[in-house]
Amino acid sequence: MNPLVAISIGLREISAHKFRTCLSMLGIVLGVSSLIATMALTRGIEDGTRKFMQQMGGLEFVSIVNKEPSSKKFEFANLSPGRTLRDAEALKQSANFLSHVSPEIFLSTAVATDGGGNPDRRMVRGVYPDHFVIGMHQIRAGRFLTPLDLERGSRSAVLGDSVAKQLWPDTPAELAVGKTILIDSRPFVVVGVLALYEMEAQARARKSGRSVSRRYDPFRQKNETVLIPFNTMFHELRSGAFPLDSLDTMKLETLTVRVDDLDHFQPALDQIRSILDITHRGVDDYDLETRQDWFDRMESSVRAARLSGGLISAISLVVGGIGIMNIMLASISERVREIGIRLAVGARQRDIFWQILIESVLVSFLGGLLGILASLGLIEILKSISPTENIPVLTLDAIFLAVGFAIAAGLFSGLYPAAKASSIDPITALRYE
Amino acid sequence: MSLIHLEDLSKVYRVGDQEIRALDQIDLRIEEGEFLSIIGSSGSGKSTLMHLLGCLDTPTSGRMEICGKDLAKASGDELAGVRNREIGFVFQAFNLLPKLDVVSNIALPLVYAGVPHAERLVRAKKAAADVGLGERLSNRPPQLSGGQCQRVAIARALVNNPRILFADEPTGNLDSATGRMILEMFDALHAAGKTIVLVTHDPAIAAHSRRVIEIRDGRITREYNP
Numbered sequence: 001m002n003p004l005v006a007i008s009i010g011l012r013e014i015s016a017h018k019f020r021t022c023l024s025m026l027g028i029v030l031g032v033s034s035l036i037a038t039m040a041l042t043r044g045i046e047d048g049t050r051k052f053m054q055q056m057g058g059l060e061f062v063s064i065v066n067k068e069p070s071s072k073k074f075e076f077a078n079l080s081p082g083r084t085l086r087d088a089e090a091l092k093q094s095a096n097f098l099s100h101v102s103p104e105i106f107l108s109t110a111v112a113t114d115g116g117g118n119p120d121r122r123m124v125r126g127v128y129p130d131h132f133v134i135g136m137h138q139i140r141a142g143r144f145l146t147p148l149d150l151e152r153g154s155r156s157a158v159l160g161d162s163v164a165k166q167l168w169p170d171t172p173a174e175l176a177v178g179k180t181i182l183i184d185s186r187p188f189v190v191v192g193v194l195a196l197y198e199m200e201a202q203a204r205a206r207k208s209g210r211s212v213s214r215r216y217d218p219f220r221q222k223n224e225t226v227l228i229p230f231n232t233m234f235h236e237l238r239s240g241a242f243p244l245d246s247l248d249t250m251k252l253e254t255l256t257v258r259v260d261d262l263d264h265f266q267p268a269l270d271q272i273r274s275i276l277d278i279t280h281r282g283v284d285d286y287d288l289e290t291r292q293d294w295f296d297r298m299e300s301s302v303r304a305a306r307l308s309g310g311l312i313s314a315i316s317l318v319v320g321g322i323g324i325m326n327i328m329l330a331s332i333s334e335r336v337r338e339i340g341i342r343l344a345v346g347a348r349q350r351d352i353f354w355q356i357l358i359e360s361v362l363v364s365f366l367g368g369l370l371g372i373l374a375s376l377g378l379i380e381i382l383k384s385i386s387p388t389e390n391i392p393v394l395t396l397d398a399i400f401l402a403v404g405f406a407i408a409a410g411l412f413s414g415l416y417p418a419a420k421a422s423s424i425d426p427i428t429a430l431r432y433e
Numbered sequence: 434m435s436l437i438h439l440e441d442l443s444k445v446y447r448v449g450d451q452e453i454r455a456l457d458q459i460d461l462r463i464e465e466g467e468f469l470s471i472i473g474s475s476g477s478g479k480s481t482l483m484h485l486l487g488c489l490d491t492p493t494s495g496r497m498e499i500c501g502k503d504l505a506k507a508s509g510d511e512l513a514g515v516r517n518r519e520i521g522f523v524f525q526a527f528n529l530l531p532k533l534d535v536v537s538n539i540a541l542p543l544v545y546a547g548v549p550h551a552e553r554l555v556r557a558k559k560a561a562a563d564v565g566l567g568e569r570l571s572n573r574p575p576q577l578s579g580g581q582c583q584r585v586a587i588a589r590a591l592v593n594n595p596r597i598l599f600a601d602e603p604t605g606n607l608d609s610a611t612g613r614m615i616l617e618m619f620d621a622l623h624a625a626g627k628t629i630v631l632v633t634h635d636p637a638i639a640a641h642s643r644r645v646i647e648i649r650d651g652r653i654t655r656e657y658n659p
Contacts, residue, residue: 005544016532341528344489345542345589346517348510426489430528 003358006351010359013331014366024327025367027320028409031313032371032402037378038309039398041386042302048390049298051199053291060262061134062272063289064255073283080283083255085230086248087279088128091257094275097268099260102127102134103230106253107184107237111226113167114180114187122163124183124226125253126233134256135222142177142192145229149191153231157181157188161196162223184237188228197222314405320367321409328360328417332424339421340429349422356418357411364410368403375402434501436596436628437463437486442495442505444481444651455481457651458495463630465596468623470631470639473648480601482648483632487520487599488512500596517545521590525602527582529574535561535585536570542593560588564618580611587618597628604638616641 014021064087069077088103095101105126112119131137132144140161149156159167164176171179173193180187197219198206234250259268269288276286332339339352375394382392444456455478463469473479484490485497488504491512497505500519504512521542522528529538540548540557548556561570564584574582583603590598600619604612620641623629631642639645640659647655 002544002547012532337528338530338532341530342541342545343513344487344516344522344528346513346545346593348513348545350510351545427484430489430524 003354006355006358007362009355010362013359014363017331020327020330021363021366024323025320025363025370027316027323028364028367028406029320029371029374031315031317031320031409032368032406033374033378034316035310035313035402035405036372036375036394036398037382037392038306038313039401040375040379040392040394041382041390042306042309043395043398044386044390044392045305046299046302047393049302053295053298059291059295060259060265061291062257062259062269064257064272064276065287065289067285067287069283069285073285076281077283077285080280080285081249082280083252083286084249084279085252087276088252088255090275090279091272095257095268095271097259097261097264097271098257100130100133100258102130102254102256102258103252104131104254104256105230105233105238105250107233109184109237110182111163111167112182114182119182120166122224122226123221124228124233124237126230126238127227128230130258131227134258138195140193140195141173142190144192145227149229150231153229153235155186155188155232155236156191156229157183158192158194158227159190160194160223160225162220163226164190164193183226183228186236194223194225313402317405317409320364320406321413324360324363324367324410325413325417327363328356328414329420331359332356332417332421335421336424336429336432339424340426340432343424343426344430352424353418353422356421357414360414360417361407361410364406364413365403367410368406371402371406372399435462435498436465436467436500437461438496438498439485440496442485442492442497444478444485444490445493454651456485456492459651459653461646461653463628465628466623466626467644468619468629468631468642470633470642470645471648472633472636472639472645474634477648478651479632479634479648481651483599483601483630486597486630487522488515513545517542518593519595519597521587521593521595521598523583523586523590523598523600523603525605527574527579527586527606529582529585529589531574534571534573535566535577538574538585539588539592541589546593556592557588560592561585563591564588578611579607580614583607583611583615584618587615591622591627597630598622599630599632601632602634603631604633612638 064083066083069080085103088101091098092101107124107126108121109124110119111122111124127145129145129147129150137144142158144158145156148154159176159181161173164173167181168176168179176193177190179190181190182188199219238250257272259265269290272288280286342352379392379394386392439459439461442456442459442461443454446453446455459482471479471482481490485492486499488499488507489512491507492505495505496503499515502511502515504515507515530541533541536554536557539560540553543553543556558570561567564587566581566584566588569577569581574585577585603615603619607615616638619629619631629642631639633639636645643658645657645659646653
């Protein structure tokens, strides 16, 4: 039998029972639309993450982080001074594959303008000049901290864009340079203001005058930063809090380095390890965290999201398939006599088999098409509630995949009814009332 | 060589422990162009014989040759092929598909014969005209009278130009005038050379044929020419 004939018979069957068929399609519609929407959503998150990673900067950065020493070194753990400025200096002097070394210490303290006003508690960071490169900063006005600032322990400060705006709402960044602010009641001169960091979508929104989404801002911390020279922080602000610290023993909050060339990334890591093994006296209480690890983690969380979304959709596709099987079985028991007549005029068992199977696939395929339409609506809703960076992206392969799964569901759920229909005995069927 | 040749043909059903011999060692030859009636009361085995002859069922034992093919042990596909090309059925209950219009009902066997759509239409229309159904071709069976339905069924039975026409109580659901018209149609087909096998319980209807076989308890008990 010509498959086109089977398709036209199937379409007639479907149009004869529109409501019933639509109900049985519902599972497939939900499955397909949720599958497409999930894929669009995770794709959006993926795109957003990628873009963010690009903006956050390159693979050449390596963070030295604390970790629990392994159990066999546990007894010697006290021998290690931990992650100190000495590490930074040692790396700076001995690791020739590193172009920048940036140790940081933090202090959460009050910042106010010299004009008084309410002081704001802010995170103030003591940094090296290398932080300019490591932090991927851009200067909007003035200058960044210099080696001279570090050496002299000068009372200079570089402000993030948001901080400058909050302290002097009506003053352009250029005029903020040279003003004095009070950090923990000590006067600091603002020597520079950083550029405003934002995602593309935020920039677009700001330029077109729309309100900027505040739900998720990866650059918030960067925009609200107050940077002062490391030594100034230590002598002026931290020594009071931790009087026993010396520059050598004080624990760092972060230590980040930049490898000068990705070509010798691995040797650079080895270099870092061999130097830190000396400064930490052989205690493995540190770990090297590369951006690659970080990116891999993001990727794997995106994958996990996609997998769980896919799983949920797969379940609803299976449920949809069962719905179709149900309706096909009902349809067959209604059509026993019809099947008998078709057999009597010369239909072979396999003609009946294919006809039922094709009908089942047709139902699931139409369900898939409706599912695509539904997914368009679903994605619009998701677009309106998801952060601008992670706008869901509808891809063609998502559509093909979902419809492919729908057809497969129809195929599998049609097999049993088709086998059942084709095994009907013509004599019994012709007598069937 | 006979068109239909049955030898020692038996059909046994098992119901629980009981064996029911629906057909018991039937020998029968039907020649090309014959108009034959099979009569018998209900439960006599005539329907079983009809189903075997119509290739809707296979015998338990014996030989069954139809149109030169040994069909006693034939596969389902072979039987379907014979039903499609060599045999036309007319049933008491018409057995038309209520969802299809007249033309599509008549063309149904051609669908399974693999005839292309356009040719199906032409041949179905011609078959409809042959049984006097020139109009109402786009109507569906529920909109037709019983006589018209049976004529559609006859047109369907003939559309693939089979060698044998089986009719199972073809007038059972019709009033006597319409029934007579259908039987006259069979006469005309017989005159045109078609082999016709009529199954009925009514000797008056069987009298239309040239040869009558009476079945009782699965055996041929009498054979006569009216």
